[in-house]
Amino acid sequence: MAAPGNKFWGGASSSESDSDSGSSDSEEERPVVAAAAPRKMARWAEASSSEDEGVAQRRVVRSxxxxxxxxxxxxxxxxxxxxxxxxxxxxxxxxxxxxxxxxxxxxxxxxxxxxxxxxxxxxxxxxxxxxxxxxxxxxxxxxxxxxxxxxxxxxxxxxxxxxxxxxxxxxxxxxxxxxxxxxQSEEEAADSASEASQAAGSEDSASGSSESDSSSSSSDSSSDSDSDSSDSSSDTGGSDSSDSDSEPSFDDSDKSGSEDGDEDLARERKMLRWLITPEKLAEREKKAEVAKAKEAENKAKDQEKRARKKDKVEEGQKGTTHQRKGKDEPEEYTSKELTTKVTEIAQQRGRRGFDRKVYMEKLQKLLVHAAKHGPLEQLYIYASMVSADFDNTGSAFAAMKIEMWNEALQKVNKMLPLLIESHNLMKSGSEDKTSAGDTDVEDPKSHPRLQDLFLSFVEKLDDELYKALQFNSDVYGSEYHEILGNSSKCLVLLNRTLRYFEEVKEPQHLGSIAARLMEQLYYKPDTLNHRVYDAIPHTMPEESKAHWVWPDDSKAYMGKLCHYVWAAGDVRLRRRACLCQAYHLALHDCFQPARDLLHLGNFQEQAAESDVHTQILYNRVIAQIGLCAFRLGKITEAHNCLMDVCQYNKGRELLAQGLSYAKNMERSQEQERAERQRQLPYHMHINLEVLESAQHICAMLLEVPNIAMQAIDPSNKRIISKVLRRALEAYDKQQYSGPPETAKDSVVAAAKDLQRGDWAKACAQLEGLQLWHHIDTNHPENGEKVKAMITEKMKVEALRTYLFSYASIYDAFHLDQLVQMFSLDERTVHSTISKMMIKEEITAFWDESSKYVLVQHVEPSPLQRLAITLAERAVQAVENNERLVDLKSGGFAFKDGARAQPGLATEAKGKGRMGKGFDMKGDAKGAKGKGRGKGSFAGQPMRRAAGWENARAGALRGTQRGWSTGIRA
Structure with missing residues (x-):
């Protein structure tokens, strides 16, 4: 009992005395003991430390x-x-x-x-x-x-x-x-065990004190592995820490003591805590052994964890993961556990060090478990895999790699049979919630949500393929052809999806897929679609080959798809579907139905209110309808359509087939990016040379007779094609005209020959155009038929031009002579001349035998000529007055697009005799006085918007040619 007494009163403990006696008596160790002696004389109530304070503390390394x-x-x-x-x-x-x-x-x-x-x-x-x-x-x-x-x-x-x-x-x-x-943690388990032992031994005070001592020393035994060191720490400085840890037990003992009213018993319990008994020593040894066993077990667990981490790192470097079956991963998953596991794996996307290959392998192994729970679990896993594939889609101008696209396509193709199976289970009503899923939209495994995901994947695949074709610069390379070859795979997916939604009868989804399918088919002729549909069945199973037959009436098939889109109710998709149908009709020479579809739908106004992609589609439809009219010989309709696209030399920009770089035109970086994003893939382009050639030929056939007619009828101011007129004027100004180099030069040279009535030479000028080889994409052999038809048209217009030019010279024309000159049959010549008579284009009539055209040479009287001249001058004066009013009121909406430009001043002067009653601005004096008039638009002349010469700038001209002559007469 000496040792506890010494410790209680601040003396040296037994463990310390033993350690001092057991140590060496050398002089090197004695100063250390002497230096530590003052610490041993501290008061017992202070938080004194054990002999470890005299020794340098060991550094603890934690993971x-x-x-x-x-x-x-x-x-x-x-x-x-x-x-x-x-x-x-x-x-x-x-x-x-x-x-x-x-x-x-x-x-x-x-x-x-x-x-x-x-x-x-x-x-x-x-x-x-x-x-x-x-x-x-x-x-x-x-x-x-x-x-x-x-x-x-x-x-x-x-x-x-x-x-x-x-x-x-x-x-x-x-x-x-x-x-x-x-x-429960280990400390909680130990505390519960100590409380249980205290409750069992509450009658015995000694056993109760030993239990409290064991509970207080449990923390010491867990911190120190050696039993001797735990004893020494509990005997010396460790007693204070145990006091702080065991305060709740002391409070409980105080409460129980106060309740019983026995304060001596409570005091005795507190004092017994400091008494070391044989039972307490045995219990401490037992706890020390348990602590050693736990420490060894913890070390084994740590080594096992390190080994697992090492294995995972090695497996990650190799790119494969081996799932362990046993405690870490069960052999069977419930539906809820499988969903949780897939969600945990899916959360790794986007994190640092994410390995897509490992991610796919983990989900692929879970598919085995998902197959046991029904189609929805498999669909959920496939959706996670496809979403990871689309993470690498690139930027707005970088498409998804075609290898990655094919992998995603395979997964989406596997989702469709599962979706069909899930729908059949829901329809049959024989499934439970785990197999068929709830109708709750928030549930990630519900059938409607997975169906929407599948539809979004199909649309994303279509968009990525379009982007890959759109931004491929080498359109003649093998890469572009490889990407284009994959479009048939996308076509297969769209057709299968369309049939699925036709079975489930969902109008919204059906309309979206039908619109996608129309975008794939509308610009292709029947011959091309027929070949594609013939090639696809070679890679399909036998039961699916019946679905891959291109219909004989493709126009009816496109109408059926358009009805699906209209049933969906989306305004934008409706417009695009109707435009696609009109394009397909025009491509197959159905001019009247295509034009009626545009007019009945009022698409000209709707296109202006639509997005830029719909406007581009509208321009393409107008261009294709113009080509259709040209193939059918409807020259006026073809010119009206093609002029809208080709008039201002902006066909490339209007059809989104390239960037047009004009002078004095600057684009910002955002505008250029937006224009690049709306460019069409090369295989969807319309040949611009074909468009321009057709438009120039139509203008020639209409404008050349019109110019000849205006020579005999000055009142006819109609201009059909300003472009052709400017080209003819430029041609006349050339001192030497070489052979034509472009398609436009060939048409201009043919127009000059046609003005002379030389139709044979004009046709020879058009012989070498590429137009005849590309005018009909559906039937390329029809190019020769179109060329023969245009030749007949040129003969007829040459006849009309000849009659306009030379009718004033001849008194009569023989029908047989005209037939021989223009290589036309007699019926055509007779019909053409009769139409000109009915329209009062020429003043002639047939004789009784209908073999001669008798021309009437009726010269107008002088009064009639002066009346015509006076009417022209009056019209000119009215126009001048209107321009003056516009100038004074600040308006610049001049006729024919004229607009004011500052910087120049013009002046008009003239002399003339004025009659009575005339009073014009200027310096006009007297009834027969001489007048001198000056005028200008405030120093601002006018210039026509189309590049015409500057308009005459006199506000009121003092005299006009012929005006004074008319007054004197």
Whole structure:
């Protein structure tokens, strides 16, 4: 008993005396003992330390995982404190911090097969706390006591976050509530064991004191592996720390002592704690052995975890993961566990160090388990895999790689049979919720949501293929042909999806797929579509070949798809579907139905209000209708359509077939990017040379007779083609005209020959155009027929031009002579001349035999000529006055697009004799006086917008040619 007495009164303990006696008596060690002696004389109530203070403390190295675990435990304590004071806002922050900490420990979580027990216990306690608090709030609310608005809002936010976040750990929480003992930590288990022993030995004070001593020394034994060091720490400085740890037990003993009224008994219990008995020594030895065993077990676990981490790192470097069956990963998954596992794997997307190959292999292995639960689980996994494929789609100007596109296409093709199976299960009604899924849209495994995902994947594949064709610069290379070859695969997917939605009868989805299919087919002629549909069945199973026959009436098939789109109700898709149908009709020479479709739908006004892609499609339809009219010989209609596209030399820009670079035209970087994004792939282009050649030929056939007619009828001011007139004027100004180099030069040279009535030479000029080889894409052999038809048209227009030019010279024309000159049959010549007579284009008539055309040479009287001249001058004066009014009122909307430009001043002067009653601005004097008039548009002449010469700028001309002559007459 000497040793405890010495320790109680501040003396040296037995362990210290033993260590001192057992140490060497050398002089090197004695100063150390002497230096440590003052520390041993400290008071017993102070927090003195053991003999370890005299020796340098050993540095403890902890792993990153241990630090994170300690941080999590500290965060749990903070959250519990906030729960005690009902601080909902802080509890939200604590809960989110816990979730983030668990994510950082995902490697350990995967190795241990689930989250830490303390984490599960904490979120379970939080969930119970929320439910209890919610019930209390509802009870207070019924009594009229409401929470403050900010606090109620914070509580509702906390409740929703916890309800949503705890879904991932529903299985762990269920296990916690069924077996709470499995989720106790080692300290809690030791405390519960000590409390149980105290309760069992409450009658025996000695045994009770030994139990309290064992509970107080449990922390010391867990910290030190050696039993002797644990004894020494408990005998010396460790007693203070054990006092602090065992304060709750002392409080309990004080309470029990006060309740019994026996203060001596409580004091005796406290004093017995400092007494070392043989039973206590034996218990300490036993605990030391248990601590050593636990420490060895923990070391073995740590080594096993390190080995697992090492294996995972090696497997990640090799690109493969081997799932272990056993404790870490079960051999069978429930539907809920499988969903949780897939969600955890899917959360790895976008993180640092993400390996797509490993990700796909993990999901591929889960497909084996998903096949046992029905189609929806497999669809959910395939959806996660396809979503990861689309993560590498690139930027707005970089398309998805074609290899990646094919991988995604294979997965989407596998989803369609599963979707059909899921629909059949829902339709039959023989399934449960786990096999067929709920109709809840929020459920990630519901059939409607997976069906929408599948549709979005199909549309994304179509968009990526279009982008790959759009931004491929080498259109003649093998890469472009390879990408174009994959369009048949996309066509197969669209057809299969269309048949599925036709069976399930969903108008919205059916309209979207029908619009996509029309965009794939509308610009291709029947010959091309027929060949594609003939080639596809070679790669299809026998039962699917019946679906791959191109219909004989493709126009009816396109009409059927258009009806599907109209049933969907999307305004934009409706417009585009009708335009695609009109394009397809025009491509197959159905001019009247295509034009009626445009006019009945009022698409000219609707296109101006639509997006830029719909406007481009409208321009393409107009161009194709113009070519259709040209092939059918409708020259006027063809010219009207083609002039809208080719008039201002902006066909390339209007049809989105390239960027047009004009002078004095600057684009910003955003405008150029937007223009590049709306460019069409090369295989969808319309040949611009064909368009321009057809437009110039139509203009020639209409304008050349019109110019000849205006020579004999000055009142005819009609201009059909300004472009051709300017080209003819430029041709006349050339001193030497060489052979034509472009298609436009050939047409201009043919027009000059046609003006002379030399139709044979004019036709020879057009012989070498590429137009005849590309005018009919559906039937290329029809080019010769179109050329023969245009030749006949040129003969007829040459006849009309000849009659306009030379009718004033001849008194009569013989029918046989005209037939021979223009190589036309007699009936055509007779019909053409008769039409000219009916329209009063020429003043002639047939004789009784209908073999001669008798021309009437009726010269107008002088009064008639002067009347015509006076009418022309009056019209000119009215126009001048209107321009003056526009100038004074600030308006510049001049006729024919004229507009004012500053910088120049013009002046008009003239002399003339004026009659009585005339009073014009200027210096006109007297009835027969001489007049001198000056005028200008305030120094601003006018110039026509189309590049015409400057208009005459006199506001009121003093005299006009012929005006004074008319007055004097």
């Amino acid at each position: 990153h995982t241990d630090k994170k675990n300690e941080q999590m435990l500290e965060q749990i304590k903070v959250m519990k404190n906030h729960m005690k004071i009902d601080d909902f806002a802080s509890t939200i922050t604590d809960y989110e911090a816990l979730i983030k900490m668990l994510e950082k420990l995902r490697t350990q979580v995967e190795a241990d097969g689930g989250p830490p027990k303390q984490f599960v216990k904490a979120i379970g306690a939080l969930e119970d706390y929320i439910e209890k608090t919610h019930a209390e709030i509802q009870e207070k609310k019924s009594k009229g006591n409401k929470l403050p608005e900010n606090k109620a809002k914070a509580f509702n936010t906390l409740r929703s976050k916890v309800k949503k976040g705890n879904k991932l750990y529903a299985d762990d929480l269920t296990q916690l509530r069924s077996n709470p003992e499995d989720f």
